[in-house]
Amino acid sequence: MPVADLETPASSRPPHLLVVDDDTEISGLVKRYLGPQGFSVSTAESGAQLKEVLKSTHVDLVLLDLGLPGEDGLELTRYLHGHWRGPVIIVSGRGESVDRIVGLELGADDYITKPFELRELLARVRSVLRRSDRQAMMEAPTEPRSTLAFNGYRMDTVAHALFDAQGIAVPLTTGEYELLKLFLEHPNRVLSRNDIMTRLHGHDAGPYDRAIDVQIGRLRRKIEGDPTRPALLKAIRGTGYIFTERVRRE
Structure with a gap:
């Protein structure tokens, strides 16, 4: 081997x-x-x-x-x-x-x-x-440091890391990180499941609709105070999801 x-x-x-x-x-x-x-x-x-x-x-x-x-x-x-x-x-x-x-x-x-x-x-x-x-x-030496801040959280887009208000790292999978980053880059905008799949994977949702819902659920459990009553990542019935919090780029 x-x-x-x-x-x-x-x-x-x-x-x-x-x-x-x-x-x-x-x-x-x-x-x-x-x-x-x-x-x-x-x-x-x-x-x-x-x-x-x-x-x-x-x-x-x-x-x-x-x-x-x-x-x-x-x-x-x-x-x-x-x-x-x-x-x-x-x-x-x-x-x-x-x-x-x-x-x-x-x-x-x-x-x-x-x-x-x-x-x-x-x-x-x-x-x-x-x-x-x-x-x-690998890209860090040439990529300018950028932080996306929201609701006490800070996402370091160079280190690919999310930190809470106490500066403690929030463990995210690669997929969860990219999904959250997509919403942070498009706050207060409804993203359909096809939008999400196309932007992240380059293909339509199709049979992966439920997989998107699962990843959204996982992400909510990590960033929402009460994931059963989401205040940040809200579902729009029959359409998709919207990130409702103001995002600051620092």
């Missing part, structure tokens, strides 16, 4: 992807396709191998199959969210919306079902990496 050169500066390394799938034909195909696209790709066939690679290798993104034999892919998603800070794309043959929704609830950044177009997978990987903390740190 390939291991990244730990002495190579991060700015000169290609993004390192870890494909976790017990089907070696699929993981091999993904590796052969993504390698020439500018990525370093490692593979793992189980949760145990996944954890070993993360211990010994710098990984920028995990492509995780839910259907690993004898293991619960959703539990592995939970493990990654709790023990690793990088983005996760679930790649699975399970097309049911409940799996997609639960995966996003547990902290996954995107979800693609098998069979998939390799070009779509590439687009999803690039999109998630653009939104990841690693990409933000």
Whole structure:
């Protein structure tokens, strides 16, 4: 199993992807396709191998199959969210919306079902990496520092971090951060589900409508005083959502 050169500066390394799938034909195909696209790709066939690679290798993104034999892919998603800070794309043959929704609830950044177009997978990987903390740190030297302040919170758009009124970091997944940033950049404007999906992922909502609602719910639990009575992120029936608070750019 390939291991990244730990002495190579991060700015000169290609993004390192870890494909976790017990089907070696699929993981091999993904590796052969993504390698020439500018990525370093490692593979793992189980949760145990996944954890070993993360211990010994710098990984920028995990492509995780839910259907690993004898293991619960959703539990592995939970493990990654709790023990690793990088983005996760679930790649699975399970097309049911409940799996997609639960995966996003547990902290996954995107979800693609098998069979998939390799070009779509590439687009999803690039999109998630653009939104990841690693990409933000690579761009930090040339990006001017900017803070979006609202209701006692401060979002540092360079560090990709949100802080409460006491200066304590609010833990956000990459998807939650980008979703909140989108609303902060468009305050007091109704955004439909299609607006949100197009701006964040480059495609219409379609069957992902419920996934957007799930992410909104997760975000409310982190920034609203009472998430059951949201005062900041309000739903507009039959349309979408609006962020009602005044936002200051500092």
